[in-house]
Amino acid sequence: MDVHLRDLRYFVAVAEEGSVTAAAQRLFISQPALSKQIRSLERQVKTPLFERLPREIRLTAAGQELLPHARALLAGWTAAERDLVRTSTSTLVVGMHTSPGRGLLPLIREGLLALCPDVDLELRQQPWSDRTAGLADQSVDVTFAWSPQPGRPHRSIVLSREPRLVALPRGHRLAGRRRVRMADLLDEPFLALPESAGPLRDFWLAVEQRDGRPPRIAGVINDPESTYEAVTSGVGVCLLAAGNAPIFDRGGVVMPEVTDLPPAELVLAWDERRMTTLSETFVRLCAEIVADRAAVA
Numbered sequence: 295m296d297v298h299l300r301d302l303r304y305f306v307a308v309a310e311e312g313s314v315t316a317a318a319q320r321l322f323i324s325q326p327a328l329s330k331q332i333r334s335l336e337r338q339v340k341t342p343l344f345e346r347l348p349r350e351i352r353l354t355a356a357g358q359e360l361l362p363h364a365r366a367l368l369a370g371w372t373a374a375e376r377d378l379v380r381t382s383t384s385t386l387v388v389g390m391h392t393s394p395g396r397g398l399l400p401l402i403r404e405g406l407l408a409l410c411p412d413v414d415l416e417l418r419q420q421p422w423s424d425r426t427a428g429l430a431d432q433s434v435d436v437t438f439a440w441s442p443q444p445g446r447p448h449r450s451i452v453l454s455r456e457p458r459l460v461a462l463p464r465g466h467r468l469a470g471r472r473r474v475r476m477a478d479l480l481d482e483p484f485l486a487l488p489e490s491a492g493p494l495r496d497f498w499l500a501v502e503q504r505d506g507r508p509p510r511i512a513g514v515i516n517d518p519e520s521t522y523e524a525v526t527s528g529v530g531v532c533l534l535a536a537g538n539a540p541i542f543d544r545g546g547v548v549m550p551e552v553t554d555l556p557p558a559e560l561v562l563a564w565d566e567r568r569m570t571t572l573s574e575t576f577v578r579l580c581a582e583i584v585a586d587r588a589a590v591a
Contacts, residue, residue: 299371301335302364304328305343309353309361320585385414386572389428389437392518392538394560398453398583405579413572422516423488429565435573440535441559442493450561451581456536458500458558459549461525469548476503476554483512485524485532498533500555522547535560 307317308328318325336343343357353361386406393399403415418434420427428434429448443450460479462469468478479500486509487495496502499509512530515521518541521532526546534542535558539549562580564573 297335297338299368301331301338302368304331305335305357306361306364306368308332308344308351309357312350312352314351384570384572385416386436386576387416387418387428387434388576389418389420389434389439391420391422391427391437391439392541394438394453398580401583402576402579405583406576409575409579410572419517422494423490425491425494426563429563432565432568435568435570436562436564436576439561439563440494440497441561442497443561443563447565447567448563449566450563451577451584452559452561453580453584454537454560455557456560457551457553458533458555459536459539460552461521461532461534461542461547461549463526463528463531464546464548465528466531466548468550471550473553474550476500476552479531479552480504480507481510483510483530485513485515485521485530486511488514488516497558500533500552503555518542 304317304321307320308314311317311320314329314332315325318328321328332344339356339360341356342354343360345352345354406413406415418428420434420437420439424430425439426444426448427437427439429437429439438453439450441450441452460468460474468474484499486499489495501509513524515524515532518538522542522544524530525532525542533552533555534549536551537560542549562577564577569577
C-alpha cells in the first residue's frame with residue numbers, strides 16, 4: 295500500500311471540516327477533485343473512511359482509527375520540511391506583475407524568515423507583456439500574477455478577489471461618479487496590455503462584457519508608471535483592481551467602480567515541475583495566511 299501524504303492531508307481536511315465543500319475551499323482545490331482523491335484513498339486502504347449522508351459526511355470506524363495516525367504522519371513531515379528549510383541558504387526569487395500589497399507581503403516575509411532565517415527573498419517586477427510574470431522563462435520560482443493564468447504545469451491559488459475600477463483623468467465626463475457600468479465605457483479609448491499578454495489583455499479590456507463590440511485601443515501599457523501618465527494625459531482609460539488603487543491615487547486620476555464586471559483575481563502561481571522545498575514552504579505560507587484572513591472576515 296503506497297498512500298501519498300497529499301491523500302492523507304485531504305482526508306484530514308474532510309474529517310476536520312465535516313464537509314467536502316468546506317475542505318475543498320480550505321485546500322484550494324475543486325470539490326470534484328477532492329471527492330475523487332478521497333475515493334481513491336478508500337480504494338487503496340480497501341475500506342470506506344466516510345459515511346456519506348444527505349447533509350453531512352461522517353467518519354466510519356475505520357476513518358476514526360486512521361485519523362490520529364494521519365495527523366501524526368503529516369505533523370512529522372511538516373517538522374521535517376521545516377528542518378530542511380532552516381538549513382537552506384537559498385535565494386527564493388518571487389516575481390510580481392504588481393506589488394501584492396494588501397498587507398500580504400510583510401506577513402509572508404515574516405513567516406518565511408521565522409522558518410528559514412538565512413533565506414534571501416528577491417522580488418522581481420515583471421512586465422505585463424509576460425502573462426506568467428516570469429514563470430515561462432524560469433526567471434522566478436513563484437510569482438504574484440493576475441488571473442487568468444495558463445493551466446498545468448502552472449498552478450495557482452487565489453490570494454484576493456477584488457472589484458474592477460476604471461482609471462479616468464480628473465476632467466473626464468464620468469469623473470464625478472462613484473460607480474459606472476461597462477455600457478458607459480464602450481466608446482472610450484482604452485489602454486491595453488501588449489498582445490503577448492493574451493487572455494490577460496482581453497480580461498483587462500473586458501472583451502467578454504462588450505457584447506461583441508471591439509475595444510478602441512488608444513495605446514499599449516506595460517507598467518504602472520506609463521499607465522498613470524497615459525491616463526492623466528488623457529490618452530485613454532484603463533481598468534484596474536481595487537487593491538491597486540493606491541498606485542494611482544496621487545492626483546489627476548479618479549477611479550469609480552465598474553459594477554457589472556466580474557472581479558479580478560490576484561494569484562500566487564508556480565510551475566509544479568520546478569518546485570523546491572523552499573518554494574513549497576512559501577506557497578503553504580501564502581495559503582495559510584489567506585485561509586486565516588478568510589476565517590476572520
